[in-house]
Amino acid sequence: MSGIQHFLFCRRQWALIHIEQQWQENYWTVDGRIMHENVHDSSFRTTRGDVITIRALRVHSNRLGVSGECDAVEFHADACGIKLAKTNGTWIPFPVEYKRGKPKEDIYDRAQLCAQAMCLEEMFCCSVKEGALYYGEPRRREIIKFTEELRNKVEKAFSEMHQLFKKGYTPKVTPKKACKSCSLSDKCLPELMNIQSVEDYMRTFL
Ligand code: SF4
Numbered sequence: 513m514s515g516i517q518h519f520l521f522c523r524r525q526w527a528l529i530h531i532e533q534q535w536q537e538n539y540w541t542v543d544g545r546i547m548h549e550n551v552h553d554s555s556f557r558t559t560r561g562d563v564i565t566i567r568a569l570r571v572h573s574n575r576l577g578v579s580g581e582c583d584a585v586e587f588h589a590d591a592c593g594i595k596l597a598k599t600n601g602t603w604i605p606f607p608v609e610y611k612r613g614k615p616k617e618d619i620y621d622r623a624q625l626c627a628q629a630m631c632l633e634e635m636f637c638c639s640v641k642e643g644a645l646y647y648g649e650p651r652r653r654e655i656i657k658f659t660e661e662l663r664n665k666v667e668k669a670f671s672e673m674h675q676l677f678k679k680g681y682t683p684k685v686t687p688k689k690a691c692k693s694c695s696l697s698d699k700c701l702p703e704l705m706n707i708q709s710v711e712d713y714m715r716t717f718l
Pocket residue numbers: 522523524525528685686687688690691692694695696697700701702
């Protein structure tokens with residue numbers, strides 16, 4: 513499920529990681545991984561007032577054909593919610609994803625969170641209208657509404673990901689500004705796009 517952020521960032525990067533099983537660390541990937549290791553304690557469960565928090569909750573969706581793990585899911589007391597084992601009252605899930613750095617303009621983080629919400633809806637047969645992204649630099653959370661538009665983008669992305677995965681197809685390089693910060697640029701080699709092909713070279717030479 514977390515692959516959706518790679519896919520929306522760059523389809524080729526997603527294919528290199530998830531189809532070709534390539535990976536390479538850089539400063540940002542290590543920083544992000546350390547942050548996630550700190551929050552992924554599956555034994556963590558607290559109840560504070562009207563909120564139960566569970567960390568590292570495994571989620572899946574048969575409809576979307578995806579599975580993954582939420583950093584944390586809060587269950588907020590709500591009269592229209594669902595019952596949970598060993599608790600009184602009714603609750604609505606509220607996914608929380610931890611991210612390094614600052615809030616971003618692009619859709620990647622929001623799409624990942626929305627995918628988690630769609631899994632929770634299917635698993636708990638309820639409606640999840642919002643969740644939160646917690647960013648490390650301002651150290652505060654941003655509430656994200658799961659609009660129809662965002663949900664449609666998530667569905668479309670997963671559908672394309674399944675098609676490419678089935679074909680085992682890695683999209684060609686599309687050089688962009690983001691290549692500079694991409695951890696896989698040494699494996700992807702976007703700069704080779706600017707180099708003449710062997711065939712063209714031979715034709716010129718001959
Ligand atoms: S280097 Fe650029 S084209 Fe290649 S995977 Fe990274 S972002 Fe995509």
